[in-house]
Amino acid sequence: MSTAITSQSSGPSSGSPEHPPEAALATSAANRAVGVRTLRPAIGLGVLALVSLIVFALNASGQRVDFRFSNDGGAIRLPDVSVPSAPYGWVVTIVLAALAVYAAVQARKLPRWAVIVAGFFFVTGFLVWIVGTAQTPSISITALLAGSVALATPLVFGSLGGLLCERSGVVNIAIEAQLLFGAFSAAVAGTVAGNPWVGLLAAMLGAVLVAAVLALFAIRYRVNQVIVGVVLNVLVSGLTGFLFATVLEPNAASFNAPDRLPHVRIPVLAEIPVVGPVLFDQSVIGYIMYLAVIVVWFALYRTRWGLRTRAVGEHPKAADTLGVSVNALRVRNVLLGGAVAGLGGAFYTLVSVSAFTRDMTAGAGYIALAALIFGRWNPVGALLASLLFGFASNLESILSFLGTPVPSQFLAMLPYVVTILAVAGLVGRSRGPAASGEPYTKE
Template sequence: MSTATRTPAPQPPISDLPDAHQEPVDPKALPASARRAPLGFGVLALVSLIVFAFNAASQTVTFRISHDGDLFRVPDIVLPGMITGWLITAALVGLTVFAFLRVRSGRLTPTWAVVVFGFLFVAGFLVWVVGSARTPSVSLTGLLAGGVALSVPLVFGSLGGLMCERSGVVNIAIEGQLLFGAFSAAVAGSLSGNAWVGLLAAMIGAALVSLVLAVFSITYRVNQVIVGVVLNVLVSGLTGFLFATLLESDSGRFNSPPRLPSYSIPFLSDLPLVGRILFDQSIVGYFMWLAIPIVWFAVYRTRWGLRTRAIGEHPKAADTLGINVNRMRFLNVLLGGLIAGIGGSFYTLVSVTSFTRDMTSGAGYIALAALIFGRWNPIGAFLAALLFGFTSNLQSVLSFLGTEMPSQFLAMLPYIITILAVAGLVGASRGPAASGQPYVKE
């Protein structure tokens, strides 16, 4: 009689264990990103000490929350610039020491500490930069609402990229999908005189870009990164040529699309702060709030989502279970294009009502960075896109206020954050294991 040898179940890596249940380990066994956390905290705390404390604004800073017409009034937040700068710096130094002691004892820095640190640093930056303006007062509601509006195409672009990359196809062509979606929306909306036709055309146009990506990267197994870059250049050149030869020559016929409707929900839209953000949006903005939970549920709570993640992590194992890997990848890439097309329509049917050459201005690359920053998770990508949208709007608001900070630096803010995200300085990110690898059925 033989006895079966029972293999112990594999233990989850340290980074996946909840903070409350994590046992201390050798600090060298911690992930590299966890060991770098105190260093990153320390660098930012030093920046806070030099900029927010020693060079603190002497003025009192006012953040307005309520506006005329709100359902009720919330008092303004009034902060003394110098005292606030020193208090925030002290809190950041304390969190840095806390993170250092956690890592030294072999524990991870808890998520709440990272969130609190980021919030305090952003708050310190706002107090410092607004305090240096000619008028040290800013509408917090307008700042957030504008940031959400600018993040709408980024969210749809990152969700479209997620559809591709979760199934194992690297999508560098998000920029081309957004740009061709915007172009298609402008032309179709102008010719039909119907914004909804323009929205549908934007989805189809972006899906056509995805079709080319799928054919070359999945069917012919061409390097996915190269195909994506070439598609971006091709779409930029094609839309630029058509804009110069067709749209500019008869803009009234080809480049004057109607605007998609905006809806203000009674009572809820009059709430302070959240009213304009959540309940006073264009139809594309409402689609964004619906798309995030739908995509999350589909990816993590449905059979389709399980199969999508399986072919992105281990396509050979998925094939042995009867999943047609390449067909599913093909369909997911097309679906990603349809989603990205909605984001492209934002430029010509919501933001402005005309198409201009290369009007996306690299938003597709920022959407890709948001996807990486968000760790290939719909909610994470959404939060990262909000961060990029907020920094873009912050640039405009601070330029209007007349701060002492050079406008060139303000214009670089979104791209600096993009570089930090892609470089992994915000934490290690591991994409789907089979992403970028064409699958050949044996």
């Protein structure tokens, strides 16, 4: 099998007309499907099982934790679920240990079902353990999930914007700048026009302007893409900070008081326990977020544009051989990614709060970049990774009210620890587009 694959991946397939980008992508997928023997997933699961044993099982509070799945006064009520913390900690440990043994025997990349099972038990085990340490061991799952989605919304847009860039071969470190300038543009334009929809459009245009600068230097002049992104982040932070102090703050009523976008609650559907408030009781940008994930996924994997984008990100020379304008496609994708990221910036000033403040994104662009990597450059993966960050942030706020003795800083660092483990390959190999970050010059 390995000989056959070697013979396919060598030879003229790297750039001849007889081997188009479709063939290059198919060969790459075949190589990944065969895979190599690795114990990294087993090591990662073993570490999680050890953590579960020490923390969830041996150091459980002994209290019963109540999970509430319905809001008070809701039309549909589900019964609360009470879970004993210590026995459930042992259940989680046994399941993770069994999966670690399975991964060691297989010595391959974990199947999706195993990843889902491991993630479910570890997250629920963590919830049972940490809520069990609170003075009031009870938590509303509906409030936890709804708040997580709200906090994850700008991260999802930022990661989608970065995905559109990196899938075509351009590293976008400037997500932070696009979110920040989008928030600034939305606040100013929305206030001046007296219309939040104008602010939403201005946020997209402002982020596109930042993306245009990135495309100019990274693609046209072939400057190091990471350096350009970092410089843009610093530049936009300084520029918006200066304008906020000199223009917006002294004239807040004229330039920094936009109306909020409407909040839309869909009748009947919003009454469904757990998923109703999450999916059908959202701001306009929340619904746009769900639509954006679906559209980007479909376009990337089911359209000709998506095939060309992936080919340019993996093998630009082969795409160029077939007549695809590599740099033109990259420019268009960078601008499109900027527009998507701008929607995330608008969330801050048109949904979250009705004013712009200095550096209000607080590093969300870097978190979105981490979510993109954790999600393995896939729209759905980026959504789930962003939700993880939002989940941890919201859980930190909720537990502070419950009176848990666990330091809030511990909760805040969890998503980053998980991301480091994912990027290091302990929960599966994370591989970006092969040509990402590499400028292309037509020979």
